[in-house]
Amino acid sequence: MTTPRGPEESYESLCREFIAAFSAWADDPSSWAEPLLDRWARQAFSLQFEGNEVYRRYCERRGVGPAEVSGWRDVVPVPTAAFRAVDLVVGAEADTSVTFRTSGTTRGVAARGRHPVRSPELYAASARAAFRAFVLAEETAPRLVTLPPSFEHDPDSSLGWMLDDLRTSVGDGDGVSVATPEGVDWERLDAELDQSVEAGRPLCVLGTTVGFERWLARLEQGLGAELHLPAGSMLMDTGGEKGLPSGVSRSLVVRGLARRLGLPLESVVNEFGMTELCSQRYGYGDPAVPLVGPPWLRARVLDPVTLEELPDGEVGILCHYDLANLGSVCAVLTEDRGRVAGDGIEWIGRTAGAPPRGCSLATAELLEAQDRA
Numbered sequence: 001m002t003t004p005r006g007p008e009e010s011y012e013s014l015c016r017e018f019i020a021a022f023s024a025w026a027d028d029p030s031s032w033a034e035p036l037l038d039r040w041a042r043q044a045f046s047l048q049f050e051g052n053e054v055y056r057r058y059c060e061r062r063g064v065g066p067a068e069v070s071g072w073r074d075v076v077p078v079p080t081a082a083f084r085a086v087d088l089v090v091g092a093e094a095d096t097s098v099t100f101r102t103s104g105t106t107r108g109v110a111a112r113g114r115h116p117v118r119s120p121e122l123y124a125a126s127a128r129a130a131f132r133a134f135v136l137a138e139e140t141a142p143r144l145v146t147l148p149p150s151f152e153h154d155p156d157s158s159l160g161w162m163l164d165d166l167r168t169s170v171g172d173g174d175g176v177s178v179a180t181p182e183g184v185d186w187e188r189l190d191a192e193l194d195q196s197v198e199a200g201r202p203l204c205v206l207g208t209t210v211g212f213e214r215w216l217a218r219l220e221q222g223l224g225a226e227l228h229l230p231a232g233s234m235l236m237d238t239g240g241e242k243g244l245p246s247g248v249s250r251s252l253v254v255r256g257l258a259r260r261l262g263l264p265l266e267s268v269v270n271e272f273g274m275t276e277l278c279s280q281r282y283g284y285g286d287p288a289v290p291l292v293g294p295p296w297l298r299a300r301v302l303d304p305v306t307l308e309e310l311p312d313g314e315v316g317i318l319c320h321y322d323l324a325n326l327g328s329v330c331a332v333l334t335e336d337r338g339r340v341a342g343d344g345i346e347w348i349g350r351t352a353g354a355p356p357r358g359c360s361l362a363t364a365e366l367l368e369a370q371d372r373a
Contacts, residue, residue, distance in 0.1 A: 100157065213248060
């Protein structure tokens with residue numbers, strides 16, 4: 001007779017399964033077996049239901065337990081606001097290896113969300129697989145150059161952690177960071193561009209929208225290298241428009257920078273990620289629609305009041321499902337507006353004013369479940 005596995009053994013086993021499946025998909029997309037998603041969603045939900053008392057009470061209030069979950073769409077989502085008040089981790093907080101925090105630009109530093117990550121190797125497997133599939137599709141992999149602060153300089157940043165890992169693990173693993181504690185080392189960036197042109201090796205320069213705007217401003221002032229990068233070079237915009245000068249948009253920034261570097265607009269990649277998720281989506285050109293992701297990252301569009309799912313094409317609030325969130329909670333309800341677009345989603349923007357009523361009620365229920373735990 002087989003001895004039942006304990007929660008920790010089950011978690012580790014499922015984590016290994018996910019890592020293997022993510023890597024296999026990056027090598028061969030046809031290796032993904034769609035029925036596995038719902039099976040794994042049921043297993044992940046059972047672990048999270050049993051492993052976090054607050055989440056379990058919250059699900060029970062909504063009449064949902066493992067028996068009611070037949071697939072990923074049935075999993076009870078947690079609003080992003082809950083990440084500011086509740087420890088969403090399977091097991092003990094001491095089991096987490098790293099904790100990412102939101103920037104606080106929307107509601108202030110005091111209200112920063114926290115995402116404890118139990119298995120950074122699972123986060124890395126998802127990020128590497130999606131980046132290889134959606135960004136490094138060419139046979140000749142470009143060298144990665146990153147502008148945002150590294151995780152060493154900003155130890156709360158999921159973006160910094162991801163870029164550090166990608167820079168040293170994908171392609172030839174010889175990427176370089178031009179960030180310093182004070183900002184971007186522009187002279188070093190210019191040197192990297194010059195070397196790229198001289199060697200004929202393409203670059204993939206990764207930065208925030210604000211960082212790209214500062215780079216573009218330098219070029220417009222006649223500072224720095226303005227040259228045509230080798231064919232196959234790319235810009236990857238990681239978002240973050242807060243802090244842009246008045247009247248400046250992402251569109252103006254990426255179009256202007258691509259033009260000055262001699263890059264076609266199709267070589268501009270928009271990366272869409274959240275601190276609360278371990279997987280990312282990608283879009284191309286401007287506007288970057290649709291935003292597509294790996295098959296273990298899904299999205300539903302919900303009515304902002306009832307939280308009922310809306311038909312494809314209608315605008316509502318985005319609810320993400322991410323298997324890579326195995327150590328916390330896989331279903332995350334945002335306050336972002338969007339719609340299903342083709343094989344991906346279109347992100348329209350954040351909800352103005354107060355949070356949508358459905359999100360507010362869900363947050364209140366989760367906080368009440370925490371008080372009773």
